[in-house]
Amino acid sequence: MKxxxxxxxxxxxxxxxxxxxxxxxxxxxxxxxxxxxxxGLKLPVWLGSLGxxxxxxxAGPVAGAVSGFINNVIYGLTLSPISTVYAITSIGIGIAxxxxxxxxxxxxxxxxxxxxxxxxxxxxxxxxxxNVIFWGGQTGIAWGDSxxxxxxxxxxxxxxxxxxxxxVLDILDKVCVAYLAFFIYRQLPQRMVRFFRDDK
Amino acid sequence: xxxxxxxxxxTVGKSKxxxxxxxxxxxxxILDMALLSFAxxxxxxxxxxxxxxxxxxxxxxxxxxxFKALGFSLFLIFxxxxxxxxxxxQNQTVLFSIIGIHFYKEGLLYATILGSRVLVIxxxxxxxxxxxxxxxxxxxxxxxxxxxxxVYVLMSVCYILPExxxxxxxxxxxxxxxxxxxQKTFIQKLRSVLPVLIPLVIKTLDQSMTRSxxxxxxGFDNPKRKALKGNNHYRLASVGHYGLTIIAVIxxxxxxxxxxxxxx
Numbered sequence: 001m002k003x004x005x006x007x008x009x010x011x012x013x014x015x016x017x018x019x020x021x022x023x024x025x026x027x028x029x030x031x032x033x034x035x036x037x038x039x040g041l042k043l044p045v046w047l048g049s050l051g052x053x054x055x056x057x058x059a060g061p062v063a064g065a066v067s068g069f070i071n072n073v074i075y076g077l078t079l080s081p082i083s084t085v086y087a088i089t090s091i092g093i094g095i096a097x098x099x100x101x102x103x104x105x106x107x108x109x110x111x112x113x114x115x116x117x118x119x120x121x122x123x124x125x126x127x128x129x130x131n132v133i134f135w136g137g138q139t140g141i142a143w144g145d146s147x148x149x150x151x152x153x154x155x156x157x158x159x160x161x162x163x164x165x166x167x168v169l170d171i172l173d174k175v176c177v178a179y180l181a182f183f184i185y186r187q188l189p190q191r192m193v194r195f196f197r198d199d200k
Numbered sequence: 201x202x203x204x205x206x207x208x209x210x211t212v213g214k215s216k217x218x219x220x221x222x223x224x225x226x227x228x229x230i231l232d233m234a235l236l237s238f239a240x241x242x243x244x245x246x247x248x249x250x251x252x253x254x255x256x257x258x259x260x261x262x263x264x265x266x267f268k269a270l271g272f273s274l275f276l277i278f279x280x281x282x283x284x285x286x287x288x289x290q291n292q293t294v295l296f297s298i299i300g301i302h303f304y305k306e307g308l309l310y311a312t313i314l315g316s317r318v319l320v321i322x323x324x325x326x327x328x329x330x331x332x333x334x335x336x337x338x339x340x341x342x343x344x345x346x347x348x349x350x351v352y353v354l355m356s357v358c359y360i361l362p363e364x365x366x367x368x369x370x371x372x373x374x375x376x377x378x379x380x381x382x383q384k385t386f387i388q389k390l391r392s393v394l395p396v397l398i399p400l401v402i403k404t405l406d407q408s409m410t411r412s413x414x415x416x417x418x419g420f421d422n423p424k425r426k427a428l429k430g431n432n433h434y435r436l437a438s439v440g441h442y443g444l445t446i447i448a449v450i451x452x453x454x455x456x457x458x459x460x461x462x463x464x
Contacts, residue, residue: 016347016349016350016353017412017421018412018413018415018416018420018421019408019409019412021349021352021353021356021412021415022356022408022409022411022412022415023405023408023412024353025353025356025357025360025408026360026364026404026405026407026408028357028360028361029357029360029361029363029364029404030364030400030401030404032361032364033364033365033368033400034393034397036365036368037368037393037396037397038393041389041392041393042389043386043389043390043393044386047393050397050401054401054405058405066353070353070354070357074334074354074357076325077325077328077329077334077337078265078329078334079265079268079269080269080272081230081269081321081322081325081326081329082269082273082318082321082322134314134317134318135276135280135314135318136280136283136284136310136311136314138276138279138280138283140272140275140276140279145279145283148283149283149286149287152283152287152288152289153286153287155289158289176390180390180393180394180397183394183398184397184398184401187398187402188401188402188405189402192402192405192406192409195409195412196405
């Protein structure tokens with residue numbers, strides 16, 4: 001099961017063209033509904049970065065990063081204020097996905113798994129300081145926080161306990177989102193892929 | 201104000217006192233409140249900031265959105281109190297015991313300060329959330345010099361979201377009729393997401409393409425395009441901006457100074 005990696009002149013090339021301007025809000029919307037679907041089905045994952053993944057795969061790392069950033073800003077200004085600070089994590093995810101996709105790391109099932117691990121590490125590394133500053137290291141998810149409490153009780157450093165708490169949650173979420181994005185991207189019509197890829 | 205009209209940007213009553221405050225002043229106010237809260241480790245000051253934000257919120261509007269944000273955070277603050285009260289690395293003094301489990305003063309104090317900071321941010325942001333629509337914010341930012349393209353991106357999210365939600369409901373209904381139901385195991389549940397997500401994503405991106413072509417045809421990229429000039433009803437906007445920015449700079453400088461002094 002293979003798909004062609006994107007051959008782009010420069011993955012960093014970014015222009016706020018009409019196509020990108022309409023792709024970013026769509027990505028934010030996809031993030032929102034994917035999260036709502038996961039909550040509705042009571043899945044133990046968020047899926048709230050699916051749109052960011054797709055935007056990065058379609059239009060490159062900068063478009064993905066902008067989508068992630070705007071997603072958290074809008075979410076923070078309308079529903080959950082603390083989400084705004086996690087915009088930095090979303091930027092990191094968008095850039096990581098964009099680079100990995102451009103380098104062909106979303107071309108096979110095996111590579112997608114490795115990409116998901118890398119993205120989970122990026123996400124956990126950026127989120128850990130924010131978790132420590134705002135929540136004393138916790139994430140707010142019961143089983144991750146149980147692990148955090150267990151590690152802290154055994155005198156593990158807070159930073160390590162917090163990173164582990166975040167990483168165990170991120171790894172499951174990012175593996176699911178990466179495979180969803182991979183399967184969805186393969187289903188997209190080529191004219192659509194070319195439309196967003198070439199409009200720079 | 202409901203979640204829906206906050207997103208779509210229906211106008212709020214213009215006669216209220218908070219409508220005279222511009223969105224940037226409100227955002228700077230959140231920043232200053234957060235900085236003040238982070239600069240302090242005194243519970244009395246934290247309590248004062250919470251009271252101030254709460255009073256401001258009560259005198260403006262009480263919304264279910266703020267309660268939702270508070271609900272999740274209060275649960276997290278409670279778990280933080282338990283975990284830090286039991287296991288915080290600097291715990292020394294037992295404050296109380298429940299069925300033989302000791303809760304320590306240092307951990308509880310640390311968790312209370314962290315929790316207070318979160319409450320200050322949520323309540324101060326709550327004031328912005330209930331008194332400003334995204335469209336009002338975006339229009340003001342465009343008038344203040346933000347690129348119209350960025351404003352379009354921010355604004356269109358508000359209009360696209362209800363459209364995507366409606367599409368999702370239609371697709372879910374169609375899949376249910378075809379017999380695609382949520383399953384029991386995690387993998388089955390995840391697989392059941394695909395028949396909804398794939399058509400939804402394709403439809404959303406297809407609508408984006410159509411929107412993009414319409415924008416190009418209407419000359420949205422025209423370099424001669426000018427920002428809409430609206431009548432501002434805001435009072436003392438520049439005084440608010442300068443005053444709150446100076447306070448923010450002083451607070452950041454003071455915090456950095458105390459950190460540097462602490463190193464030597």
